[in-house]
Amino acid sequence: MKNMLKGLGAALCVALPLLAQAPADAATPAGAGAADQALVQRGAYLAQLGDCAACHTAPKGKPFAGGLPMNTPMGRIYVTNITPDAQAGIGGYTEADFARALREGVAKDGHNLYPAMPYPSYAKVNDDDVKALYAFFMHGVAPVQQANRESDIKWPLNMRWPLMFWNMAFLQKGAYRDKPGKDVAWNRGAYLVQGLGHCGSCHTPRGVAFQESALDESGSAFLSGALLDGWFASNLTGEHNSGLGRWSDEDLRTFLKSGANRHASAFGAMTSVINNSTQALSDQDIAAMSAYLKSLPPVGGNGAAAYTYDPxxxxxxxxxxxxxxxxxxxxxxxxxxxxxxxxxxxxxxxxxxxxxxxxxxxxxxxxxxxxxxxxxxxxxxxxxxxxxxxxxxxxxxxxxxxxxxxxxxxxxxxxxxxxxxxxxxxxxxxxxxx
CATH class of the missing domain: 1.10.760.10 (Cytochrome c-like domain)
Structure with missing residues (x-):
């Protein structure tokens, strides 16, 4: 039981974007022209912010070539190849195709993606970040010829067309808009936590249709903790005992940068998030995420009195x-x-x-x-x-x-x-x- 309880959660954080309209050059194919290196580098940072590698890179596999198994209530699915390979990956995607897949959960050939991919969160990412991510995946990632694997979900549950109705019910289209009355840091933190960070994908309870019970702080269940694949992703609200109520802003920033602080250390999927994502983020973005999370009112908990130490x-x-x-x-x-x-x-x-x-x-x-x-x-x-x-x-x-x-x-x-x-x-x- 050494170093038990390493964590503030298990989180499968991967993140990218959505927008209602594609940029003007959305018809440009992946291989056309020389990529703007500054844009590619920005996209690399955003992909790291979203921890895309956590889901799209299998253990000992090539970067972003897919193949990672993921358990869902219906059965096991395998994450897809998102390298710029023209046959196995997304090399044939235009920017509009890319944006539609990320924002609406619809692949280039028109089939719906399972909501295990958190496109309801990606829907909040702005146009500039979508463009940068597209540039990175097309020009900053090596193509890999690795075929995608079919899911283990049995018929009729493996039919994709009902997901159109799921999207009609639960997908909220439109990029994040700054909340009036909130400062720059709070809005930046909200944008990252709700969108690229898609923290709610793990830390918010799911409904009977596997939808997140809330997508932002306007819903009381948002980030109140949830059971996912054998782990309980922790409460990230201000709840005093099981949440962040006793954590200072410095405690939270330290945890996001190093995976450990005086209260807990990371375990489960959160280990990957720390290793591949949050430790590499700018101090400004870490501070913004902390400011937003620390603003959330307390929700959940076990009903016990506020914790005090007694040995x-x-x-x-x-x-x-x-x-x-x-x-x-x-x-x-x-x-x-x-x-x-x-x-x-x-x-x-x-x-x-x-x-x-x-x-x-x-x-x-x-x-x-x-x-x-x-x-x-x-x-x-x-x-x-x-x-x-x-x-x-x-x-x-x-x-x-x-x-x-x-x-x-x-x-x-x-x-x-x-x-x-x-x-x-x-x-x-x-x-x-x-």
Missing amino acids: QATKVSLDRPANDAGARVYTAYCMHCHGVDGRGFAPMLAPLAGNPNVLAKDASSLINVTLNGTGDLVINGVPSPYPMPGFAAVLDDKQIADVLSFVRAGWNNGAPAVGAAEVAKLRQSTQAGR
């Missing part, structure tokens, strides 16, 4: 571990990294006392990271020295449930206990095929 009862339990099954596991496997006091050694080793992921109502992320560990945070090319290992082969379902229940109750955390059946369910779903 006494937990210390007594750890002094006599034989009386508590969870304390016995904690003493054997966790205490040397996370401490008797539960405060770990932040930011190198995550704290458990008051960690928002520990305090969350849904324990899925805690179970998942204990079973399977997490990948290395790699900041400025240097891997984290203490990644969280997986304990699936070491601890059984009851032991994991016991220790997580101990942690969730310890140090005045006051979060609900974890059952062995919950652990067994996630073990089965996340260990399949390993």
